[in-house]
Amino acid sequence: MLMLATGSCISTGGAPSPARFCTLATRQFAEYLTRVSSIANFQSETDMTETLKTGTIHLIRHSDSYWRVTFDNPPLNMFGPANIPQLEEVVSCLETDERVKVVVFDSAVEGFFITHWDFLTGFADSNTFPAGRTGLQPLPDMLARISRLPVVSISLIRGRATGVGSELALASDMRFASREKAVLSQWEVGAGLVPGGGPMARLPRLIGRGRALEVLLGADDIGGDLAELWGYVNRSLPDEELDDFVDNLARRIASFDKQALAATKHLVDVASLPPDSAIVPEWRALLDALGRPAAQKRLQQLMDRGFHRPGDVENRLGYYVGQLGG
């Protein structure tokens, strides 16, 4: 197993070719890096086990063609501004590497695939993020770029995939869920917010308008079986079978020809991806909502009850947003 070296996509094994170096730092991005408190933290630890620990977001090369991106931000696997340059580096590597064919997104945190945005990290500043390459704000920008990668992306969902976690899963090409342990949701409306990472554009195309509206306006937790019935995930599998299923599928895809994969995916992209212009208004709507008293009050109510801390509010967020009153 190979690992990600600091600041590049070079593997520690094999003969790196120039094309496999990631040249990430545009001027805008470099400026941005100086502004956030935490920056990309890919350490070069080696590890004899199957899992390489390299910081909050780990990029693990099972082989040249099969990578994993593991989110490891315990205890809740929240996603915040500090994770943006980390994920940006990962996405850039996936965009530029010539050999990678499939990437699996998963979690190293028990109970949480990725939960929500970290609202304690100064979200108010976030409207000054420099736009990403697509012109979108960084989070929806990276998600849109993941959708268009010439690489097959798979979300392996064990634990809560709510908010950002659901949005990453929806931006992935395929999603597989633990029947017992996966929970998907877009809980934001329940807190007076509007989701910002693409689900209004992506969910109705995936599961139909009616169920998309139930997910988004009902804002409740959705288990693995219902997610499969609705097509929110490709398949829901018994938890003990999930890892093998995804690993086998990833290895299978990794054995195929990259050009055939990329050409076929590209034509599906044309037929099924929302245009970036459909995603643009979501981030603006999120910022607008964040500025309204309704959201401030609801977020405060949730914080008072235990939001952003391990416990029942985070474990059953769908229930708690329904208890805040009108």
Next chain:
Amino acid sequence: MLMLATGSCISTGGAPSPARFCTLATRQFAEYLTRVSSIANFQSETDMTETLKTGTIHLIRHSDSYWRVTFDNPPLNMFGPANIPQLEEVVSCLETDERVKVVVFDSAVEGFFITHWDFLTGFADSNTFPAGRTGLQPLPDMLARISRLPVVSISLIRGRATGVGSELALASDMRFASREKAVLSQWEVGAGLVPGGGPMARLPRLIGRGRALEVLLGADDIGGDLAELWGYVNRSLPDEELDDFVDNLARRIASFDKQALAATKHLVDVASLPPDSAIVPEWRALLDALGRPAAQKRLQQLMDRGFHRPGDVENRLGYYVGQLGG
């Protein structure tokens, strides 16, 4: 519980604000009202029970934010020209009221959510309806406006939702069906007709082209379980659980922030609603079909067997349209 006062959206309780008055009567609509035999019939009866009876279409306020619209036109809950101004008033109230967040459409008639258009009320005149606000004919106009309300709409389907009933359900944001008692269909092709209220535009977007064509060209009755498997409804529930499920969901949504609901729904609308221009040709196609001998003969055959009267033809319309011969 509050009720709808005659000719306005003012509740009988609370302090009505000017914005909550409905100003419905455009010139065109006023002219139209003089032409139909039955006009809006919202009576101000009070009722100590949970259900307020105020005419054929009842608007019941469970609270400022949670309304019900109950269709009560026994014995078959047909929908005809007389119901158009009634529903127009309801839709206008939903469009202009600043506090309503969720509306549930249901039925007070055993066995029928809403069945089909009332063909005994002079449908031939209907091609002279003045267009509604969208430029569409009144029924598709109101359905298109329901889809775009800044209010969450839910159809609670118990009994037959066929023709207009299916079209109202499809125009609603979400649909929940009784597993034992719901029947959905677009039976029109079986009578030589073409549906006129939007299903050719809405069904393929919701359940895919293949199943939409089976519903529309097979013209058969679809039970609750199959409707759920196909996504024709969000969920099919045991009949005894249906009311509580919908009521709990409506109360939950009513507890959320209206702006967050409306902003999120609006972005889903952009991603998933058919343009009005896709619905325009349906009414014309319906009128064209009505003028053809095939439809006249088939409708007469159905009438001869009991159509428009309580009994087996209405209860198993899918079966009977298959018995008319080629």
Next chain:
Amino acid sequence: MLMLATGSCISTGGAPSPARFCTLATRQFAEYLTRVSSIANFQSETDMTETLKTGTIHLIRHSDSYWRVTFDNPPLNMFGPANIPQLEEVVSCLETDERVKVVVFDSAVEGFFITHWDFLTGFADSNTFPAGRTGLQPLPDMLARISRLPVVSISLIRGRATGVGSELALASDMRFASREKAVLSQWEVGAGLVPGGGPMARLPRLIGRGRALEVLLGADDIGGDLAELWGYVNRSLPDEELDDFVDNLARRIASFDKQALAATKHLVDVASLPPDSAIVPEWRALLDALGRPAAQKRLQQLMDRGFHRPGDVENRLGYYVGQLGG
């Protein structure tokens, strides 16, 4: 039961009207006919049984309004250049006949609905096919025209519907599968190819982007039950019930008014069919892939193991494309 006479759509019974003659041979097509080794082979055999055998593709008239098109190219029901003029004749008849209302596509070959393109018939020449009426290459041209027929098309899937078979099924209005014996797949990516007959445009619209990508990039066999859950087929039925179900539905539709069927279908077409321009690049992508060493090597590996011959490779192609290595 009637049958197709050689070179026209005239039935052997009834009074043929001029409109029922098919005038197929455009100059381009005639030129094409001289180039392929095998041409349309509709023989005028009569048969006292329910099934008329008239060559590789049989057009069987159960009645003026209900036709069957049966693929009978044992042992594998492959589809190749020789079948193009045969299917062209069938499609032209369906386009021009004024009485046919419903057509069922099925197979006379045990184990195979239609499997894949016949790669041993000189596929390299195929990039010189004259374009069909839509401007598309002949196979996607005919499939696109089937989708727009003023006739209801149904694929009855028993056995493997892989590659071309899946593409024909997807171009049909409805698909019904044997729960035990149907297998659908787009295996092409597994052989280094790109599907060429429309599935990248059609599958995501039918079953959503995530499952479409799993079908197309996973390239594995999909059984009847999973195909139903995903909406890849309308319904999966016990094998012993499949024939009666499809026959009853076809007879039901054949009893309806053709104008009502065609007008309703046309409006669904507007709402749900991909534009031809979305299908155009698929054939080009297939030819490009065929020219790459990866595909040549993989096809050769498959041939070495038994591809194009009855046996385990053809019966479990999804498994075998996963065994070719990276």
